[in-house]
Amino acid sequence: MTRLFNDPAAFADEALEGFTAAHRRWVRSVTGGVVRAAGTPRGQVAVVIGGGSGHYPAFSGLVGRGLAHGAAVGNVFASPSARQIRSVARAAHAGAGVLLMYGNYAGDVLHFGQAAERLAGEGVDVRTFAVTDDISSAGPADTAQRRGIAGDLPVFKAAAAAAEEGLPLDEVLAVAAHANARTRSFGIAFSGCTLPGAGEPLFTVPEGRMAVGLGIHGEPGIGEEAVPTADEAARLLVGTLLKELPDGVSTPEGARAAVVLNGLGSVKYEELFVVYRTVAALLAEAGVEIVDPEVGELVTSFDMAGVSLTLTWLDDRLERLWRAPADTPAHRKGALGADETPTRTGAADDDSDDTPVPAASAASREAAATVLTALRAVADTVDRHAEELGRIDAVAGDGDHGIGMRRGSTAARRAAADALALGAGAGTLLTRAADAWADRAGGTSGALWGTVLRALGTALGDDDAPTAARVAAGVTEASAGVRRLGGAEVGDKTMVDVLVPFADTLAAAVTDGTPLTDAWDRAAHAAETAAAATAGLLPRKGRARPHAEKSLGTPDAGAHSLALITRAVHAVLRNDH
Numbered sequence: 001m002t003r004l005f006n007d008p009a010a011f012a013d014e015a016l017e018g019f020t021a022a023h024r025r026w027v028r029s030v031t032g033g034v035v036r037a038a039g040t041p042r043g044q045v046a047v048v049i050g051g052g053s054g055h056y057p058a059f060s061g062l063v064g065r066g067l068a069h070g071a072a073v074g075n076v077f078a079s080p081s082a083r084q085i086r087s088v089a090r091a092a093h094a095g096a097g098v099l100l101m102y103g104n105y106a107g108d109v110l111h112f113g114q115a116a117e118r119l120a121g122e123g124v125d126v127r128t129f130a131v132t133d134d135i136s137s138a139g140p141a142d143t144a145q146r147r148g149i150a151g152d153l154p155v156f157k158a159a160a161a162a163a164e165e166g167l168p169l170d171e172v173l174a175v176a177a178h179a180n181a182r183t184r185s186f187g188i189a190f191s192g193c194t195l196p197g198a199g200e201p202l203f204t205v206p207e208g209r210m211a212v213g214l215g216i217h218g219e220p221g222i223g224e225e226a227v228p229t230a231d232e233a234a235r236l237l238v239g240t241l242l243k244e245l246p247d248g249v250s251t252p253e254g255a256r257a258a259v260v261l262n263g264l265g266s267v268k269y270e271e272l273f274v275v276y277r278t279v280a281a282l283l284a285e286a287g288v289e290i291v292d293p294e295v296g297e298l299v300t301s302f303d304m305a306g307v308s309l310t311l312t313w314l315d316d317r318l319e320r321l322w323r324a325p326a327d328t329p330a331h332r333k334g335a336l337g338a339d340e341t342p343t344r345t346g347a348a349d350d351d352s353d354d355t356p357v358p359a360a361s362a363a364s365r366e367a368a369a370t371v372l373t374a375l376r377a378v379a380d381t382v383d384r385h386a387e388e389l390g391r392i393d394a395v396a397g398d399g400d401h402g403i404g405m406r407r408g409s410t411a412a413r414r415a416a417a418d419a420l421a422l423g424a425g426a427g428t429l430l431t432r433a434a435d436a437w438a439d440r441a442g443g444t445s446g447a448l449w450g451t452v453l454r455a456l457g458t459a460l461g462d463d464d465a466p467t468a469a470r471v472a473a474g475v476t477e478a479s480a481g482v483r484r485l486g487g488a489e490v491g492d493k494t495m496v497d498v499l500v501p502f503a504d505t506l507a508a509a510v511t512d513g514t515p516l517t518d519a520w521d522r523a524a525h526a527a528e529t530a531a532a533a534t535a536g537l538l539p540r541k542g543r544a545r546p547h548a549e550k551s552l553g554t555p556d557a558g559a560h561s562l563a564l565i566t567r568a569v570h571a572v573l574r575n576d577h
């Protein structure tokens with residue numbers, strides 16, 4: 001379990017502070033993460049990686065010469081927010097464009113995508129790339145759905161070394177895609193991790209059994225077998241990966257491969273070496289020539305007891321890039337020339353929002369006070385249910401739903417209170433709350449809740465008192481916006497299963513002339529029924545998808561939290577009238 005922490009909610013920020021203090025030779029801290037201490041050499045493509053905390057050395061430990069130029073660092077098991085990513089990318093950009101790289105998780109895809117749009121709007125040439133090496137998370141016909149695990153390292157390194165060679169942005173992107181297409185990982189686990197402050201591990205494996213096909217967020221495996229000996233484990237890992245050779249490698253005989261044997265947290269180095277001994281022998285037996293193997297902790301999951309094996313099937317170019325020197329806090333290889341002369345790159349965001357609050361009508365300012373009360377009620381409800389939300393999310397996901405919702409709703413409440421004190425109308429107050437939620441929570445739900453509050457803010461505006469029709473229109477737009485952004489539809493077992501009936505019921509009741517409080521009550525009831533009904537669905541989106549059967553009988557965490565929130569807001573509307 002994770003024993004040393006202060007406030008669990010501050011764990012990721014405090015860990016990053018300590019990491020930066022310990023590694024000033026390589027990195028400097030910027031809003032949202034870290035960049036190379038010496039900056040990005042002028043005219044070099046900047047490779048900016050990122051993801052949730054809890055995976056060290058991914059991602060901050062991989063920043064330095066020969067590897068990433070910057071890393072955006074999210075909360076525990078939650079993607080960094082679009083604002084964090086944009087800030088790190090701006091700080092790393094040296095005029096030749098930015099490649100944003102991350103593992104393929106819903107939250108990362110949403111936030112890195114939004115950051116890329118914003119950067120492009122500012123005139124930065126930017127591309128995104130999601131690593132998909134985990135073969136247990138989707139079949140060979142569905143490789144684009146796969147998660148990124150320890151294959152992050154060889155894929156990030158190939159792209160970064162290509163950038164270091166001076167290649168232009170689109171060629172660096174092509175190298176990333178080529179390395180990813182030739183990288184496959186597979187893992188096993190004996191126990192799940194315990195998040196800071198949590199009393200129990202995210203999942204447990206029965207005594208004497210092991211989970212096959214683990215994820216790096218303590219997601220349970222896709223199957224279970226008896227605990228193997230080290231040699232049997234090696235045979236399973238190697239045998240599974242040799243069964244799925246990438247296009248362009250017809251046989252292992254005579255092929256060359258970069259090999260990464262990764263410990264997830266509590267499998268220690270000597271155990272890894274015992275396994276590696278047989279991994280190396282089996283690969284040699286199959287005719288594979290191993291190039292610069294890595295055995296150690298490269299992408300972790302707190303104290304999870306697990307091991308994964310990654311093979312990157314090399315060609316001449318990938319081999320050159322894999323062998324290229326690198327000097328980062330957690331990954332060093334070969335010898336680099338003299339230290340880079342520090343370069344001035346772009347500026348990261350500063351943390352303060354000092355843009356003036358636009359003028360608002362008295363009626364809108366009055367409505368803003370009610371919205372703040374509603375946001376306080378939302379934050380209180382989320383706080384009271386945070387543990388329950390985490391437990392539900394842990395059944396088939398990564399157990400962080402309560403943590404993320406708490407951080408997001410608390411930040412939204414604070415930003416709303418600040419905006420009200422500055423005389424904001426309801427629209428501006430909601431827009432500032434939206435930005436704060438998305439920025440502080442990160443993760444899938446952070447991006448989606450940012451969209452919900454922003455849609456409501458746009459519908460209410462700062463000019464008039466909000467009418468029931470405007471509120472209903474805002475909720476309808478929020479529902480459409482979440483579906484556009486996340487790509488989920490009703491039946492996929494996500495918050496969309498609740499948002500759609502909630503929006504539709506509210507709009508129908510308001511159209512019938514029902515007063516807002518009663519219409520909201522009816523809609524909240526529809527939301528509660530729909531949330532409970534998600535227990536009978538199989539997930540088709542998000543992290544729960546690979547563990548579909550495990551989630552049967554449990555509602556979706558995001559659907560449940562949304563229903564709780566609609567009810568909390570109803571209580572505020574009822575008291576207000």
Ligand SMILES: Nc1ncnc2c1ncn2[C@@H]1O[C@H](COP(=O)(O)OP(=O)(O)O)[C@@H](O)[C@H]1O
Pocket residue numbers: 077078079106107393397398400401402404442443444445446448482486487488493494495496541542543556557558559
């Ligand atoms: N594509 C999607 N569209 C809408 N909602 C989604 C989508 N993917 C996941 N979700 C919702 O997000 C919730 C998880 O939120 P969060 O804990 O922030 O996720 P993660 O840890 O995967 O980033 C899920 O329970 C689900 O309701």
Ligand SMILES: O=C(COP(=O)(O)O)[C@@H](O)CO
Pocket residue numbers: 050051052053074076077078079080102103105106107108217398442443444
């Ligand atoms: O830890 C991670 C979580 O991603 P989400 O999709 O936000 O849950 C991920 O960043 C690992 O790369």
